[in-house]
Structures are given as C-alpha cells and as structure tokens.
Amino acid sequence: MEIVICPFCGKENQPESETCRYCQARLMPLKINPASQPDLIGRSPEEETPAKLKEDQVSESQDGLQAAGEMRRSGAPPASEASDWLSVFRNQINTQDLSPQPAALDDGPQPELREIHQDFEAGAMQDDSSLSLPFEDAGQKEEGPPENLVVGPQDVERTGDEAVDDLAWLRELQSQYQQVEGLSSAESKKGEDWSAANELSQDSQKRGDEQVPSWVEEIYAGPLHEEEAASDLGLSPAELPSWLDATRPSGTHQDIFGIPADYGGQVEIAGPLAGLPGILPAEPEIALGRKAAAYPAQLQVTETNRLQAEIFDQVLQSEGQNQPNPDRGLVTSQKVMRMAFAVIIIFAILVPVFSLQTLERYQPIAPVAVLSASQIISSIGNESPVLVAVEYEPGFSGELDAALAAVLDHLMIQGAFLVFVSSNPSGPLQAEHIVAVSNQVGSHQYVNTESQNEYINLGFIPGGPAGLRNFAENPRLSNPSDISGEPAWQNPVMMPIDDINDFSLVIVASENQDKSRAWIEQASPLLVNAPLIYVVSAQSEPLIRPFFDASPRQVQGIVSGVIGSVQYGATIGRQGIAELYWPSFNSGLLAAAILIVVGGGANALLVLSANKNGRKKGGN
Amino acid sequence: MKSNPFVYLLVAIAIASGATVLVGYFFPSLAGIKGEMLDWAVIFTAVLLLIGVISLVRTHWRKIMQDQKDRAYSLVLIISFTTTLLVAVLSGPTSKWSMWLYNNLIIPIESSLLGILAVFLIYACARLFNQRMNFYTLVFIGTVLLAMLGWLTIPGVELEGFKDFRDWLSSVWAVAGVRGIMLGVGLGTVAAGLRILIGADRPYGG
Numbered sequence: 001m002e003i004v005i006c007p008f009c010g011k012e013n014q015p016e017s018e019t020c021r022y023c024q025a026r027l028m029p030l031k032i033n034p035a036s037q038p039d040l041i042g043r044s045p046e047e048e049t050p051a052k053l054k055e056d057q058v059s060e061s062q063d064g065l066q067a068a069g070e071m072r073r074s075g076a077p078p079a080s081e082a083s084d085w086l087s088v089f090r091n092q093i094n095t096q097d098l099s100p101q102p103a104a105l106d107d108g109p110q111p112e113l114r115e116i117h118q119d120f121e122a123g124a125m126q127d128d129s130s131l132s133l134p135f136e137d138a139g140q141k142e143e144g145p146p147e148n149l150v151v152g153p154q155d156v157e158r159t160g161d162e163a164v165d166d167l168a169w170l171r172e173l174q175s176q177y178q179q180v181e182g183l184s185s186a187e188s189k190k191g192e193d194w195s196a197a198n199e200l201s202q203d204s205q206k207r208g209d210e211q212v213p214s215w216v217e218e219i220y221a222g223p224l225h226e227e228e229a230a231s232d233l234g235l236s237p238a239e240l241p242s243w244l245d246a247t248r249p250s251g252t253h254q255d256i257f258g259i260p261a262d263y264g265g266q267v268e269i270a271g272p273l274a275g276l277p278g279i280l281p282a283e284p285e286i287a288l289g290r291k292a293a294a295y296p297a298q299l300q301v302t303e304t305n306r307l308q309a310e311i312f313d314q315v316l317q318s319e320g321q322n323q324p325n326p327d328r329g330l331v332t333s334q335k336v337m338r339m340a341f342a343v344i345i346i347f348a349i350l351v352p353v354f355s356l357q358t359l360e361r362y363q364p365i366a367p368v369a370v371l372s373a374s375q376i377i378s379s380i381g382n383e384s385p386v387l388v389a390v391e392y393e394p395g396f397s398g399e400l401d402a403a404l405a406a407v408l409d410h411l412m413i414q415g416a417f418l419v420f421v422s423s424n425p426s427g428p429l430q431a432e433h434i435v436a437v438s439n440q441v442g443s444h445q446y447v448n449t450e451s452q453n454e455y456i457n458l459g460f461i462p463g464g465p466a467g468l469r470n471f472a473e474n475p476r477l478s479n480p481s482d483i484s485g486e487p488a489w490q491n492p493v494m495m496p497i498d499d500i501n502d503f504s505l506v507i508v509a510s511e512n513q514d515k516s517r518a519w520i521e522q523a524s525p526l527l528v529n530a531p532l533i534y535v536v537s538a539q540s541e542p543l544i545r546p547f548f549d550a551s552p553r554q555v556q557g558i559v560s561g562v563i564g565s566v567q568y569g570a571t572i573g574r575q576g577i578a579e580l581y582w583p584s585f586n587s588g589l590l591a592a593a594i595l596i597v598v599g600g601g602a603n604a605l606l607v608l609s610a611n612k613n614g615r616k617k618g619g620n
Numbered sequence: 621m622k623s624n625p626f627v628y629l630l631v632a633i634a635i636a637s638g639a640t641v642l643v644g645y646f647f648p649s650l651a652g653i654k655g656e657m658l659d660w661a662v663i664f665t666a667v668l669l670l671i672g673v674i675s676l677v678r679t680h681w682r683k684i685m686q687d688q689k690d691r692a693y694s695l696v697l698i699i700s701f702t703t704t705l706l707v708a709v710l711s712g713p714t715s716k717w718s719m720w721l722y723n724n725l726i727i728p729i730e731s732s733l734l735g736i737l738a739v740f741l742i743y744a745c746a747r748l749f750n751q752r753m754n755f756y757t758l759v760f761i762g763t764v765l766l767a768m769l770g771w772l773t774i775p776g777v778e779l780e781g782f783k784d785f786r787d788w789l790s791s792v793w794a795v796a797g798v799r800g801i802m803l804g805v806g807l808g809t810v811a812a813g814l815r816i817l818i819g820a821d822r823p824y825g826g
Contacts (some may be wrong), residue, residue: 019644034790060649075685112696123776132729152625153796180671263693299647309674327800337747338740338743339740341739341742341743341746342739345738345739345742367787394722394726394730394731395727395730395734396734397727397729397730397731398734398783425799426722427724428713428714429713429714429718429719429722430722431727432714432719433719433722433723436719436734455694458716461662462662462663462666462669463661463662463665464663464665465664466658466661466662466665467665469658470655470659470661470662472656473658474655477659478662479653482712483714484713484714499807517802517805518738538771542790542794542795542797545790545791545794545798546750546795546798546799549791549795563771568694568709574749586771586772586773589768590772590774591741591770592738593765593768593772595742595743595746596742596745596746596761596764596765597765597766598746599743599745599746599747600745600746600747600749601749602746603746603747603748603749603750604749604753606750607749607750607753608753609756
C-alpha cells in the first residue's frame with residue numbers, strides 16, 4: 001500500500017490525503033480555482049514582479065500551514081477562496097484613508113492598533129477609520145524617506161546608538177505589522193477559513209508593497225544586489241586560493257542534483273522559500289508515496305549474541321529431557337564395592353541356613369509391651385471375635401509375618417475367632433497368607449470353608465481414615481460380606497457385633513506409621529472395652545511407643561519385628577517362624593555392622609589421608 | 621478468585637459436608653447424618669480407586685500403541701494386570717491360583733526390592749565418611765551401630781550394655797522426637813481442617 005510521508009512530522013498518511021492528519025501540513029500542491037482567482041491565471045513568470053514575489057514569500061511564511069516545497073508553475077496563484085466577511089474587510093481596507101499620520105508613527109500608534117484589535121475581536125468592521133494601517137499610510141503617502149531617516153553627511157559621524165534610535169520608527173512599523181498579523185491569526189482560530197485569512201494577509205501585503213515608496217524598495221533590494229553595490233563601491237571579487245577553488249563544484253546545481261533545465265522557471269509557493277524560483281526540488285521526492293520499507297524479521301544480532309542464544313535455547317530444551325547417565329564403564333570401584341557388600345551379606349545370611357545352626361541365644365527378658373500383649377491374648381476366650389487389621393505391604397512379609405504369626409499362633413491356641421480386614425488393597429491376600437503361615441507354626445489349622453468357619457476375611461476397607469471411622473462405627477454396613485462375597489455377619493460369633501468395641505481384641509499389624517496412626521485416631525476412641533495391640537516392624541516401634549507410654553494407654557501391647565516375635569514366643573513357651581529366621585537375621589545383622597565399621601573406618605582414613613596430603617601440598 | 625458459580629457450589633458442598641461430620645461428633649443425635657456422609661466418602665473413594673486402575677491401564681495401553689520409549693514395561697504391566705484380573709475373577713480372589721500369584725510373585729518381588737535397599741543402605745553408611753565427615757556423621761553412624769549391636773546375640777560375648785543403651789535410645793530419644801512430630805502433625809491436621817471448613821483451602825479445585 002502506498003503511503004505519503006509528511007515532510008514536516010515524518011508520519012505516514014494516506015496517498016489521497018491533502019494535509020497531514022497529524023500536523024495538518026499540506027501534502028498535495030494547492031489546486032488553483034480559476035473561477036475564484038481569474039486575475040492570476042495566465043501570468044507568466046516574467047510578469048511576476050519582485051514585489052509580488054516578496055508578497056508571496058511573506059504571506060506564505062505567515063500562514064505556516066502550507067507544506068514546504070510545494071511547487072507550482074509561475075503564474076498559478078494560490079487558490080484560496082476568501083469568505084464573504086473577509087472580502088468585505090478587504091474592500092474596506094482598499095477604500096480606507098491611508099494618509100500618513102506622522103504623529104501616529106512617532107508617538108501614538110498603539111491606540112490605533114488597540115482599536116483595530118478591538119474591531120477584530122468584535123467582528124465589526126463598520127468604522128473605516130478604525131481599519132487604517134499606519135504603515136500602509138506611510139507607504140502610500142511618503143515618496144521619500146522620512147526626514148529622520150535621511151542620512152546626510154552630517155550624520156555619518158553619528159555613533160551606533162544614535163543610529164539605532166533613528167531606526168526606532170522602523171521597529172515600530174514592524175511591530176505594528178506583526179500585531180495585525182496576530183489579529184488575523186486570531187480570527188482564523190475562531191473558526192474561519194484559514195485560507196481566506198491567508199489571502200487577506202496576502203492582499204494586504206500586496207497593497208502595501210504596491211504602495212511602498214521607492215526608498216523602501218531600495219532598502220529591500222539592497223541585499224539582493226550586493227554584488228552590484230560592491231562593484232559600485234569599487235570592490236573587486238575575492239580571489240580564492242587554488243585549493244579552495246578546486247573544491248568548488250564545477251557544474252551548476254542543476255547538474256549536481258539532476259534538476260531539469262526548465263525547472264528554474266518554477267516558483268516556490270510555500271514555506272520560507274516561497275516566491276523564489278529555482279528552488280531545489282526536495283519535497284516532491286520526499287512526499288511522493290512509496291511502499292513501506294520491508295524491514296527484515298530476523299533479529300539483527302552479533303555472532304556472539306547468536307551463539308549465546310543458541311546455548312540458552314539448548315539448555316532450555318534439555319530441561320525436559322532425561323539425561324543419560326555418564327558411561328562409567330562396566331567395572332568401577334563403587335560397583336565392585338557394592339557387589340562385595342552384597343556378597344558378604346548374602347553369605348552371612350546363608351551360612352546359618354546351610355549349617356542348620358540353631359538360635360544361639362534368646363533375648364532373656366521380654367519388654368513390657370510384649371508381656372502386656374501376651375497377657376491380653378492369654379485372656380481371650382474361645383470363640384471370642386478378634387479383629388486383625390493386616391496393614392502391611394507384601395515386601396515386609398519377612399519381618400511382620402514372623403511377628404504376626406507368633407501372635408496368631410497364640411490366638412489360635414486360645415481358640416479365638418479371627419476377623420481379618422485391611423485398608424490396604426493387598427491386605428486381604430496378605431491375611432490369607434499369614435493364616436497359612438500361622439497354620440504351619442502349630443498343629444492348629446484355621447480354615448474358612450462353608451462347613452468349618454474359624455476365621456473370616458472381610459476384605460478391603462476403602463476410604464482411608466474415613467473408611468476406618470465408618471468401619472469402626474458400623475462394620476456391618478461398611479463390609480457386609482467377606483472377600484468371597486458371602487454374607488459375613490450371619491456367623492453366630494459375628495451376630496452380636498455392632499461396632500468395633502464389640503470385638504474382644506483388636507490387633508493392627510502395620511509397618512506404615514500413617515496407617516498405624518489412622519487406626520489409633522479413628523478406632524481407639526471407640527475402644528472402651530476391647531484392647532488394642534500393635535504388631536509392627538522394628539522401624540515403626542518408636543512411632544507407636546508414645547501411645548503405649550501414654551496414660552491411659554491408647555495401645556495396650558506392642559510386638560515389634562523379628563526380635564519381638566522371638567520374645568513373644570518366649571513368653572508363651574513356643575518357637576515360631578522367628579526362630580527359623582533368627583540365625584540368619586542375627587548373622588546378617590552382624591555382617592552389616594562389621595561392614596559399616598570396616599568400610600566407614602577405611603573411608604575415614606582415606607579422607608584423613610587425603611586431607612593431610614592436601615595440607616602438605618598447600619604448605620609446600 | 622474468579623466469579624465462577626461452580627466454584628461457590630463446590631465450596632458450599634465441602635463446607636457443609638465437613639461441618640456436618642464435625643457436628644456429628646459433638647451431637648449424638650446427628651450421628652446418623654455423619655454416618656451417611658462417611659458412607660458417601662467411602663463409596664466415592666472406592667470409585668476413585670477404580671478410576672485410578674482404569675487410568676493406569678489406559679496410560680500404558682497408549683504407550684504401547686504409540687510405540688513410546690520403555691513400552692516393554694507397559695506391556696509387562698498390561699499382561700500382569702490382565703492375568704491377575706482373569707485369575708481373580710475366574711477362580712476367586714482367595715483361590716489357590718490367586719494365592720499362588722501372591723505368594724510366588726508379589727511377595728518375593730517386593731521383598732527383593734527391600735533386600736536390595738538394605739544392601740545399598742549399608743554401603744551408603746560405609747561411604748558416609750567419604751562424602752561428609754563431621755560431628756553429625758559420627759553421631760549418625762554411632763547410633764546405627766549401637767542399635768544394631770543391641771539386637772545382636774553373639775555366642776560368648778556379653779552385649780547387655782548395648783541392649784540397655786539401645787532401649788534407652790528407643791524409649792527416650794526416639795519417643796521424644798516422635799511425640800514432637802505427632803504434636804506437629806496434630807496441629808497441622810487441625811489447621812488444614814479449619815482451612816477447608818472455612819473455604820480458605822480448596823483442594824477440590826477452584
């Protein structure tokens with residue numbers, strides 16, 4: 001899309017715009033309306049008098065709204081139509097009395113100007129006398145310079161200050177002219193056509209120039225004919241040095257700038273150079289519409305910046321990708337050490353198995369928590385419903401199976417009716433597993449068949465703590481059937497149970513502290529008569545012990561790990577599966593302790609030696 | 621918070637449910653409503669578990685279909701899931717075949733992982749001096765060794781002193797630390813419950 005660049009403000013405009021929509025500068029040459037300006041049509045450049053040129057220059061510089069560089073052929077006057085009131089005003093000026101008023105020039109121009117100003121403000125142009133322009137009067141009437149401006153031989157020796165005082169009337173004339181100009185501008189700002197005001201000022205200036213006395217023309221023309229004046233004074237042209245003359249362009253400005261030969265006939269009609277022929281055609285090329293510059297979309301950066309950006313992009317890209325582990329080779333010292341540790345531990349565990357070594361030594365005294373649990377279970381009668389919550393993962397079967405099997409063995413000996421439940425999805429199967437393990441310990445065989453129902457597996461309790469609370473309050477509603485889908489509460493042992501407090505004993509087997517705590521928090525408040533015993537792993541014992549040490553006790557007994565199982569078996573005089581585990585457990589534990597001591601000591605010596613060598617090197 | 625009416629509905633339901641269950645603890649006459657709310661919670665949780673299983677299978681099935689990396693593991697999971705499901709559905713959850721899968725696959729695999737973990741922990745303890753050698757490392761290693769020696773029974777060696785020291789550590793230091801943790805957990809639970817009750821915390825979204 002073509003656009004037009006405003007030569008004044010540099011902003012883009014539509015190609016059909018006549019004026020800039022930002023600064024209101026004219027973008028297209030002013031068109032001539034022959035009907036409104038018939039007197040300006042057909043005039044050749046030669047017919048343009050210097051006075052006329054001056055008139056155009058002054059008028060164009062006054063309005064300040066026409067674009068600089070607007071060119072037109074000489075003889076094409078500006079086409080600005082004046083409004084009616086301005087036409088009336090122009091006629092009034094033409095017909096007014098422009099007789100000179102020396103007194104006014106010297107002493108009293110200000111009252112007249114104020115009067116003119118008031119008339120402009122009021123918009124009333126009825127009094128011709130109020131429109132008299134002193135400087136125009138002076139131009140019409142004065143054929144020669146005023147007496148005080150005539151420079152006689154006797155005045156040549158005047159000082160500079162006196163000469164300035166003699167030109168005071170000229171400065172007043174200029175100020176008066178500027179005030180009249182200001183009044184015209186003020187009127188134009190009130191909503192009148194700016195072009196009409198411009199025309200008015202042009203006309204008034206034209207009349208002023210037409211009536212300017214000859215001595216004023218001499219003053220104006222003086223600088224234009226400087227060379228003639230210099231020759232008249234007998235001054236010869238300056239002789240330039242050869243080097244300076246060589247730097248001057250050999251051709252004319254038309255040759256240099258590629259201006260057509262007939263361009264000198266064109267007269268500038270706008271801007272500060274209005275009225276002068278042969279102005280360099282700067283603006284037409286600037287104002288010509290052209291396509292917007294196509295700036296490259298690629299960021300202009302240096303090579304270093306580009307490399308840094310690529311590195312940064314690679315870092316960002318690599319954030320979301322899995323970085324492969326560095327290839328350290330198949331055999332490294334750490335791998336060897338890990339393998340050695342594993343071999344030693346496995347060897348220590350297997351040696352007691354193959355040597356059939358029996359338990360060397362039992363823990364002589366069972367802790368209070370184990371004794372309490374054993375005493376509680378010993379008080380359980382036959383067919384007493386005991387709730388067993390199996391809450392441990394299959395991975396901890398090695399430790400917790402041994403501990404729970406000892407307790408279940410005792411319960412089976414007591415003839416308790418076991419009710420298994422779990423809030424762990426794998427808990428129901430783990431319950432079946434531990435029953436099978438417990439059956440291997442003793443001579444009892446707990447089964448759950450249609451003909452013989454010695455335990456029941458209520459299955460999974462969903463809902464986490466809320467499910468536990470719901471089960472504790474109403475187990476019938478929470479788990480109405482067992483894991484096989486058979487009705488669970490039709491057994492005679494189960495029928496009197498309405499809540500968890502109706503069980504004779506509640507046992508929780510867990511290695512997870514959160515699940516252990518959930519059972520205490522949700523079920524313990526409802527357990528008024530039924531004791532609560534925990535079978536936990538060795539790592540969880542410290543987490544449960546505070547509830548056992550509390551007063552009153554929230555947990556009435558604790559059996560922890562393989563050691564607890566051995567101790568519990570010792571309390572009832574039975575040897576459970578913990579007895580089978582103990583030699584390997586003891587041997588593996590001893591091997592682990594030795595490895596930690598030896599390996600830790602060796603590493604400590606290496607570190608100390610390295611530090612010592614480092615200090616020596618640093619000291620040297 | 622954006623003015624989404626659905627969010628206000630969620631907040632209202634959450635606050636009403638929590639307040640109902642909480643009030644049910646203080647007024648036995650409202651225990652029926654509380655129990656009903658707990659039943660709903662249990663049912664919703666069970667449904668969520670089912671949805672989780674379906675999502676797990678769907679995710680791994682998509683990995684297989686899209687030939688993504690490590691799709692072999694996804695294939696193993698799909699086969700294991702399908703086999704276990706078929707065995708449990710056809711023969712029952714506590715049948716012989718189901719227990720065979722549990723006793724001979726699940727328990728050994730998970731126990732092996734814990735066995736490997738034990739070996740790595742022992743190795744890490746031995747190399748701890750190499751990584752960081754300071755007072756706290758000495759305290760940690762010393763405590764571990766004393767606790768282990770307290771469990772040991774070595775023929776011909778009297779370790780009663782280690783046993784007493786281990787019991788002292790377990791009943792004093794460990795219990796004291798755990799009680800502090802339990803107090804913190806309790807206070808945090810109360811604060812979290814209150815935040816949910818007043819709608820300041822919305823874990824359900826919004």
